[in-house]
Amino acid sequence: MKAGTDLAQIASLVGDPARANMLAALMGGTALTASELAMEAGVTLPTASAHLARLSDGGLLRMTRQGRHRYYALADHQVAAMLESIMGVAAALGPRKVLPGPRDTAMREARICYDHLAGEAGVAMFDAFAGRGLIAIDGDDVNLTDKGAGFFSGFGLDIEAMRGKRRPVCRSCLDWSVRRSHLAGSLGAGMLDRFIALKWARREKNSRVIRFTPPGRAAFEKMLRADEGRTGA
Amino acid sequence: MKAGTDLAQIASLVGDPARANMLAALMGGTALTASELAMEAGVTLPTASAHLARLSDGGLLRMTRQGRHRYYALADHQVAAMLESIMGVAAALGPRKVLPGPRDTAMREARICYDHLAGEAGVAMFDAFAGRGLIAIDGDDVNLTDKGAGFFSGFGLDIEAMRGKRRPVCRSCLDWSVRRSHLAGSLGAGMLDRFIALKWARREKNSRVIRFTPPGRAAFEKMLRADEGRTGA
DNA sequence: TTCATAGTTCGATGCTAACCAAAGTATGAA
DNA sequence: TTCATACTTTGGTTAGCATCGAACTATGAA
Incomplete structure (x- = not known):
C-alpha cells in the first residue's frame, strides 16, 4: 500500500502535461529559467511558477538563483534516468x-x-x-x-x-x-x-x-x- | 512538446493512488483478478474496473480471461522496469x-x-x-x-x-x-x-x-x- | 529614486476525473 | 431454468487542481 502511494506521488508530478513538457525540456541538460519553461509548457508565468514549486518540493528539480533569474534543472541523474525509462x-x-x-x-x-x-x-x-x-x-x-x-x-x-x-x-x-x-x-x-x-x-x-x-x-x-x-x- | 505529452500520458496513468497500488501489487509478478486488485487499492469494484480499463487501454496491463475471472498482469518487462525506476x-x-x-x-x-x-x-x-x-x-x-x-x-x-x-x-x-x-x-x-x-x-x-x-x-x-x-x- | 524585468502569491473559475450505488451482462453451478 | 458470482456500465456527486488575471516582491538598470 505504501509503495503504491510513493509511486503515485512521484508519477503524478510527471503526469501533468505542463510539468511533463518542462521536464522533457530539462532533459536537454541545460538549466532553464521559469519564463523559458513557461514558454516550453505553453502556460502563463503564474501557472508555471506553481508547477515549478511543486516539482521542486517533490524533489525532482533543483533551483539556483542568479540575479533576478531562477534557473531550474533536473535534481539528479536518477531523475533523468527515470524520465528516460x-x-x-x-x-x-x-x-x-x-x-x-x-x-x-x-x-x-x-x-x-x-x-x-x-x-x-x-x-x-x-x-x-x-x-x-x-x-x-x-x-x-x-x-x-x-x-x-x-x-x-x-x-x-x-x-x-x-x-x-x-x-x-x-x-x-x-x-x-x-x-x-x-x-x-x-x-x-x-x-x-x-x-x-x-x-x-x-x-x-x-x-x-x-x-x-x-x-x-x-x-x-x-x-x-x-x-x-x-x-x- | 510531443515528448512531454507522451511522458504525461504514461505518467498520469501511474500517478493515481488507486492505480499505483494496483501496479505495485502486480510488481509481485503474479496475475491478479479485478476483485483482488480492488481490495489492494482500497476501492470498490466498479472503480477498480474503470481503472483497469484505463491501464489496459494505455498499454500498461495485459488481461486474460479465465472463466468468469479476469486476470491482470503487467504488460511486459519494460513496464516493470519503469515502475522500479x-x-x-x-x-x-x-x-x-x-x-x-x-x-x-x-x-x-x-x-x-x-x-x-x-x-x-x-x-x-x-x-x-x-x-x-x-x-x-x-x-x-x-x-x-x-x-x-x-x-x-x-x-x-x-x-x-x-x-x-x-x-x-x-x-x-x-x-x-x-x-x-x-x-x-x-x-x-x-x-x-x-x-x-x-x-x-x-x-x-x-x-x-x-x-x-x-x-x-x-x-x-x-x-x-x-x-x-x-x-x- | 524611478522604471523595468523576473518571479511569486492570491482569488476566482472551470474542467477533469475519481468515486460509489444501482442496474446490467456474462459465465458457471445447481 | 434459476441462482450466484464476477465484472462492467451508467449516472450523478464531489473534490482536486490547472489555469489565468491582478496584485505583490525582489533584483537590476537608468
Missing part, C-alpha cells in the same frame, strides 16, 4: 505515428541525455571504449582504467578534476531507443563537451538532437576504432 | 521514515522484481555468474555462454526451451536499492523458480519480499562461489 515505455507502446519522422530518426542516432551523448552514437562509443579496455565494466559499475585515464587526458579531459568531484566519473545509462547502455557520469558529459568544442557535433536548437558534421562523424568513428585517431586539441 | 526515485528522495523498517531491509536484501530475483542477493548472483563466465556482459547485452548453458542445465533449467521463446534468455535489470544490475530474462525467472522449488527460499505472503531459509541461503552462497556447489535437483 518512462519515455521508453511511451515510445514502445505509442508508435501512433507509423513512420518515424526525420526528427525521430535523428533522436535515435544521437541525442543528449541530460548532459551526455545517447542514442546509437552513444552506445557505439560505450562499446568501443569497453572493447579497447579504456573503461572496465563490472556488473552495472563502470570504472576508468589506467589506459583509459591516459587516453582521455590526451583527448583534452581533466580526469583529475573529475575524480575530485562527488559525481562518479563513469556510469552507464540505459538507452530507450536501442535498449543498451551508453556512457554517463562526468566522463560521458566531458566527452560530449569536447565533441562540441572540437566542432565534431553541435546541438540542434530547441531539441535534444545532436548533429554530427560530416568530418566530425569521421573523426568520431576513427577515434572509436584506434588510438591514432586521437585529436589532441 | 520510479520507485527508485521515490525511495531516494523520500526517506520520510528515518529508520528503514525490517520490511524495507528485507526488500533490500531479496525481493521479487516482476518474476526474477532482485535486491542484494540478485546483484550478488549476477556478479558471480559474470565473474565465473557463465554469462557474458557486453554493454547492456547479456548472453549465455556455453559454459553457462551447461551449468544452468545441470541446475535443472531447460535452456533449450528458453531459447525457443521470444523472450530473451538473459537481460540485465537495474536495481533501485543498490543501483547495480541483476539478472532478468527467462534465465533470471527460471533461477528464482528453482530456488523456490528447491525450498531455498519462499515468497512472503502479500509482499515482494523473498525469504531465504538458513540452509537455502548457505546453498545459494555456495552455488555462487564454485561449480561443485551445484545442487542438481
Whole structure:
C-alpha cells in the first residue's frame, strides 16, 4: 500500500502535461529559467511558477538563483534516468505515428541525455571504449582504467578534476531507443563537451538532437576504432 | 512538446493512488483478478474496473480471461522496469521514515522484481555468474555462454526451451536499492523458480519480499562461489 | 529614486476525473 | 431454468487542481 502511494506521488508530478513538457525540456541538460519553461509548457508565468514549486518540493528539480533569474534543472541523474525509462515505455507502446519522422530518426542516432551523448552514437562509443579496455565494466559499475585515464587526458579531459568531484566519473545509462547502455557520469558529459568544442557535433536548437558534421562523424568513428585517431586539441 | 505529452500520458496513468497500488501489487509478478486488485487499492469494484480499463487501454496491463475471472498482469518487462525506476526515485528522495523498517531491509536484501530475483542477493548472483563466465556482459547485452548453458542445465533449467521463446534468455535489470544490475530474462525467472522449488527460499505472503531459509541461503552462497556447489535437483 | 524585468502569491473559475450505488451482462453451478 | 458470482456500465456527486488575471516582491538598470 505504501509503495503504491510513493509511486503515485512521484508519477503524478510527471503526469501533468505542463510539468511533463518542462521536464522533457530539462532533459536537454541545460538549466532553464521559469519564463523559458513557461514558454516550453505553453502556460502563463503564474501557472508555471506553481508547477515549478511543486516539482521542486517533490524533489525532482533543483533551483539556483542568479540575479533576478531562477534557473531550474533536473535534481539528479536518477531523475533523468527515470524520465528516460518512462519515455521508453511511451515510445514502445505509442508508435501512433507509423513512420518515424526525420526528427525521430535523428533522436535515435544521437541525442543528449541530460548532459551526455545517447542514442546509437552513444552506445557505439560505450562499446568501443569497453572493447579497447579504456573503461572496465563490472556488473552495472563502470570504472576508468589506467589506459583509459591516459587516453582521455590526451583527448583534452581533466580526469583529475573529475575524480575530485562527488559525481562518479563513469556510469552507464540505459538507452530507450536501442535498449543498451551508453556512457554517463562526468566522463560521458566531458566527452560530449569536447565533441562540441572540437566542432565534431553541435546541438540542434530547441531539441535534444545532436548533429554530427560530416568530418566530425569521421573523426568520431576513427577515434572509436584506434588510438591514432586521437585529436589532441 | 510531443515528448512531454507522451511522458504525461504514461505518467498520469501511474500517478493515481488507486492505480499505483494496483501496479505495485502486480510488481509481485503474479496475475491478479479485478476483485483482488480492488481490495489492494482500497476501492470498490466498479472503480477498480474503470481503472483497469484505463491501464489496459494505455498499454500498461495485459488481461486474460479465465472463466468468469479476469486476470491482470503487467504488460511486459519494460513496464516493470519503469515502475522500479520510479520507485527508485521515490525511495531516494523520500526517506520520510528515518529508520528503514525490517520490511524495507528485507526488500533490500531479496525481493521479487516482476518474476526474477532482485535486491542484494540478485546483484550478488549476477556478479558471480559474470565473474565465473557463465554469462557474458557486453554493454547492456547479456548472453549465455556455453559454459553457462551447461551449468544452468545441470541446475535443472531447460535452456533449450528458453531459447525457443521470444523472450530473451538473459537481460540485465537495474536495481533501485543498490543501483547495480541483476539478472532478468527467462534465465533470471527460471533461477528464482528453482530456488523456490528447491525450498531455498519462499515468497512472503502479500509482499515482494523473498525469504531465504538458513540452509537455502548457505546453498545459494555456495552455488555462487564454485561449480561443485551445484545442487542438481 | 524611478522604471523595468523576473518571479511569486492570491482569488476566482472551470474542467477533469475519481468515486460509489444501482442496474446490467456474462459465465458457471445447481 | 434459476441462482450466484464476477465484472462492467451508467449516472450523478464531489473534490482536486490547472489555469489565468491582478496584485505583490525582489533584483537590476537608468
